[in-house]
Amino acid sequence: MELKRVVVTGLGALTPIGNTVSEYWNGLINGVSGAAPITHFDAEKFKTRFACEVKGFDPTQFMDRKEARKLDPFVHYALASTEEAVRDAGLEFDKLNTNRIGVIWGSGIGGLKTFLDEVSNFAKGDGTPRYNPFFIPKMILDICPGHISMKYGLHGLNFSTVSACASSTHALIDSLNYIRTGYADVIISxxxxxxxxxxxxxxxxxxxxxxxxxxxxxxxxRPFDNDRDGFVAGEGSGTIILESLEHAKARGAKIYAELIGGGMSADAHHITASHPEGLGARLAMTNAIKDARISNEHIDYINVHGTSTPVGDISESKAILDHFGAHAYELNISSTKSMTGHLLGAAGAVESIASILAIRNGIIPPTINHFTDDPNLDSRLNFTFNKPQSRTVNYALSNTFGFGGHNASVIFKKYEE
Incomplete structure (x- = not known):
């Protein structure tokens, strides 16, 4: 069976460094840090009192106040970034076959705020159960694609992927495969x-x-810095409209890039720590390149998982060296988590948007906050420290790895007829 080509026709982002795609990209190339003291709750007694929060976001800009109260913040974020992406893609659903338009959405944890509030309220009471009737539908992970489909009247495939920090990359890979095998024309992912x-x-x-x-x-x-001491929690959402090339061309859509491959693997090592030699990470990249039917030398840029953890950054750099060999020194590598923090299940989508825009704009976003070289890392690798670099990017690879040993990589290519 001949596989259909899959292209990116719309983008939406809500991040700690910008509430739209253009604001997010400007933040990336200007090396803006989204980290600041926590405002969502009183963190005075916590060991960590800062995070990368979304700033200046009002869900009632995207829904009425009554509806907003029925939804967890992770759904607010999803609907906001999706509205931008749908508008960007120029999708007019009343003119399309909505039976062939689906939604595949990733989240690592889902409605944690809702769960926390409801259980806390019960614990403070006399033991009488007084739960909000929206408790369960606000909290469950799969509710995001449900709400997206209801908002736009989409009747195609609809589900969530859950693999911790690899969740939205797995969503993109599933979307790629369902479109290229002909099951759907468009997927909001x-x-x-x-x-x-x-x-x-x-x-x-x-x-x-x-x-x-x-x-x-x-x-x-500070990914790859010698004094890194753990990741910074982030929040937000990223939406990518994926579409078969023939469908996109038929409706005259603009095309950002082509999604050409995805690779997956398991570390089978530890519940939270990556394999120290990066074996699972290497296999995910190997599988992605095989799936894309290209060679190692095609890759120009890797948006790495790069969480700023002492062990994880080293294992990923080992995986890159082991997989790419001498070509590793020709690559640009950067961790945009140095600016956005770690968006967990949303990381794959948000970082894929950075990869797509690096291809489109010919600019590599930097890894900021580098002060001291880590002697355990190969200094010949180009981590794009502190400043963006101009470069023609024809192929970009994005890595995400999750607790439980879940690894996923996707490859985007500059679109050509």
């Missing part, structure tokens, strides 16, 4: 996360996963 609350920060603190650089939040996310 992406991911959202909203975990900056007492349970999210407290839970990650208990694991010793977060940076505790409370005296200098703006430089706390």
């Amino acid at each position: 992406g991911g959202s996360e909203a975990i900056i609350n007492e349970a999210g920060i407290g839970g990650f603190n208990a694991m010793h996963a977060l940076s505790t650089r409370n005296d200098d939040p703006a430089t706390a996310s």
Whole structure:
């Protein structure tokens, strides 16, 4: 069976460094840090008192106040970025076959704020159950694609992917495969996360996963720096409209890039730590390049997982060296988490948007907050430290790896007829 080509026709972003795609991109290329003291709750007694929050966001700009109260913030974020992406793609659903338009959405945790609030309210009471009737439908992970489909009247495939921080990359890979095998014409794909609350920060603190650089939040996310001490929690959403090339051309859509491959693997090593030699990460990249039917030498840029954890950054750099060999030194590598923090299940979508825009604009976003070289890293690798670099990018690879050993990589290509 001949596979259909799959292209990107719309983008939407709600991030800690910008509430639209253009604001997000400007933040990236200008090296803006989204980290600041937490405002969503009183974090005075927490080990980590800062995060990369979405700023100046009002859900009632995208829905009425009554509807907003029925939805968890991770759904607010999803609907906001999707509205931008749908508008950007110029999708007129009344003129399209909505039976062949689907939604595949990723989230690692889902409605944590809703769960926290409801259980806390019960614990404060006399034991009588007084739960909000919207408790379960606000919280469950699959509710985002449900709400997106209801908003736009889409009757095609509709589900969520859950693989911790790899969730939205797995959503993109599923979307790629359903379109190129002819099951759908258009899929709205992406991911959202909203975990900056007492349970999210407290839970990650208990694991010793977060940076505790409370005296200098703006430089706390420092991937590949010798003094990195953990990731910075982020929140937000990214939406990517994927479409078969023939469908996009038939409706005269603009095309950002082509999605040509996806690779997946499992570390089978540890519940939270990546394999120290990067074996699973390497296999995901190998599988992505095989799926894309290209060679290692085609790749120009890798948007790495790069969370700013002591072990994870080293294992990923080993995986890149092991997989690419000498070509690794010809690559640009950068971690945009140095600016956005770690958006967990939304990371793959948001970082794929950065990769797509690097192709479109010929600019590599930097890895900011680099101060001291790590002697455990190969200094010949170009991590694009502190400043963006201009470069023709024909092929970009984006990595995301999740707790449980879930690894996923996607490859975007500059669109050509």
